[in-house]
Amino acid sequence: MPLKASPADQALLLDLQQLDTSLQQLAHRARRLPENAALEAIEKQTAELRARLTAEEGTAEDAQRELSRIESDVAMVEAREKRDRDRLQATSSQKDIQALEQELASLANRRSDLEDAELEVMERVEQHTAVVAATRAELDEMQATRENTLAVRDDALGGIDSERKQATANRETIAAKVPAELLALYERQRERYGVGASHLRARVSSASGVELTGSDLAAVRAAAPDDVLLCPDSQAVLVRTDESGL
Known part of the structure; x- marks a missing residue:
């Protein structure tokens, strides 16, 4: 029948x-909020920045290790120079004096070369450190943008959710009459x-x-x-x- x-x-x-059409439209609005696309773009840019920062930090660390090695070499040369000067003051042997003076001259040249290299590496360390700091600042700014975008998105979702709850309540009222x-x-x-x-x-x-x-x-x-x-x-x-x- x-x-x-x-x-x-x-x-x-x-x-x-x-009401069902309104609920569908609300769900569509929630999915298509412009902030959702903005957040996806922010996540992508953040991942790229983090990858870049990792590489930059690695380069800066390599330069710092190189600087530490040169500083260690300089310290060793200076220690050797001090030891030779002390021996030079303590000896009266002409042969020993000549040998120590030659070694001190060689050490002075070595220290000069190391100090030149040290200055060059220090400049590189400073440059790489500045690059790392700039990228970290970009990440901080990106994080702030993400938080602001999330706040706007959540506010919009809150409004949509209020409409959805009202439409759902109205739907239940009407459905009960059918x-x-x-x-x-x-x-x-x-x-x-x-x-x-x-x-x-x-x-x-x-x-x-x-x-x-x-x-x-x-x-x-x-x-x-x-x-x-x-x-x-x-x-x-x-x-x-x-x-x-x-």
Whole structure:
């Protein structure tokens, strides 16, 4: 036996469909907030900055290790020079004096070369340290931008969530008024086809946007007001009202 429901009960499905459409639109808005795309871009840029920082820190650490090695070599040369000077003051052997003076001259040249290298490496350490500091500053700025964007996104989501809760509450109120079998049909058609109810207005189905053909329109006209019909194109429950143009 075909499902029957009063025109008033069938008309409730239009309100239900309107709320379901609103809920879908709210979910779409939540997914498509511009802040979501901005956050994705920020995450990508942050990952790139972190990778760059890791490489820059590695370069700076290599330069610092090189500087430490040179400083150690300088300290060793200076210690050797002190030892030779002490020995030079303590010896009276002409042969030892000549050998120590030659070694001190060689050590002076070695220390001069090391100090030149030390200055060059110190400059590189300073440059690499500045680069690392600049990248860290970029990361800090990016983090601040991320936090601000999150705040804006969460505020927008809060507004959408309030609308969703209100629409859900209204939907529950209306659904409670719809006869169980009619509601089950609506839910089934909505799940299968995306739309549960379609308003027939001026002989056009709102769900499909298509005007009913002559034969379909004749079948609708022949149906009793409490007959539950389906739209031939969208398969949604076809709700007839005074605007249907029958």
